[in-house]
Amino acid sequence: MDRNVLFILCFFTLILCINTHEKQLTVNIEPRKQDCFFERINEKQTVELDYQVIDGGHGDLDITFQTYDPYGRILLADYKKSGNTHTINTQTTGDYKFCFDNTFSSFNTKTVFFELIVDNDEDDFGASENMNGLNPEDVYELKIQDIQDIVNRVRADLNKIRQMQDIIKSVEARDRNIAEENFFKVTSFSFMQIVIMLFVGGIQVLMLRSLFDDNSRVHKIWKNLDSLR
Template sequence: MNHVDSLEKEMTVSIDPRREECFYENVKTGQVIDIEYQVIDGGQGEIDISFHLAAPSGRIVISETKKPENAHRIEATEDGDYRMCWDNTFSNFNSKTVFFELIIESEDDEDRDPWDLDLENFDGFNPEELYDMKIQDIQDAVGRVRSHLAKVRHIQDTLRAFEARDRNIAESNFVRVNYWSIVQICVMLIVGLIQVIMLRSLFDDKSRVHRFWKNTLGLR
């Protein structure tokens, strides 16, 4: 990938059991890597995933195991492709759906106050000169507004991912409760039927169950 001053990506991936998915992104020294992820769906209540971030040299920068979600912000100290991996090898049966968002930006862009208009810089200018703005100034202002809107969208995407995860958990619990409720009802019906048959057999001399109990008691 070619180097860019800023980058923003978001993706939802499905990671099969006993598999690991990795993604690469080119980063320059001094740029800030902002990575946030969360598991929005998993089987049988397993809402967790292992994650690690490796530098181009292979050095592990971040490593964590079985986390439902997390966010990291680091400054790159090497030029090259950084590797981000989500590991589901510890799960034998359940696939995981992971939402993540990656933002790469320069530290200078983060430190700059987009609304800081230093009026002292305009000392010595007359009103006509103040209105003589360059197109580049307008483009810079629009770029700063765009950056703030991107952060707002990032927050909205994060909240949407939380909502999707909570909905998946609720639906999974709903299916599980219904399943075991049906099993319990069936067991109760079978036990009740057996009890009725046994009680009736006690008063029916021709019943095979009655003869069975009679022979069994006779042996004792």
């Protein structure tokens, strides 16, 4: 087989063998409830997780978040935050638990965007050694190692870019919900002001008309008050 063809096949094989697991989900956390999600993760892996509260249901954009190891120990905890990003290096193989707690809220349902990236922590980004004195087979293996290093770097950068894009999308969704919530509050307040103004204006008109109408009940009440004086 031609050396260049074998080179290309090895390149695509390395791309297919990239061991990265990614999960994204958007969940609704009901008031006075806690929802937990489980993910089986091996030891010596790097876990990157990010969450954003994108809708607060006419309330604050906050949630309480905890991460537990397979033994039930708390690895990290955030109390009433709108979002955060964490990185965990696992020491134990097992089911890790990620919980979103909305028990402090009495009426508002929280919508949370959650992203989980699990990656091996054994990537080797080192450069090849000096090739002087090596036979052709060893040189070829070092070349393959260089390709693997480049692919790993590109893969890591692409994961970072995709993660940042997901964060930007979740922030945009949160900002849109905040704008819609502010619009709802302004519209409701303006409508209440208009109703109150119309009600007060109608009362003023009735009062003024009754003052000049001898047969009205208000006019009689005023006459009785004057007679009492």
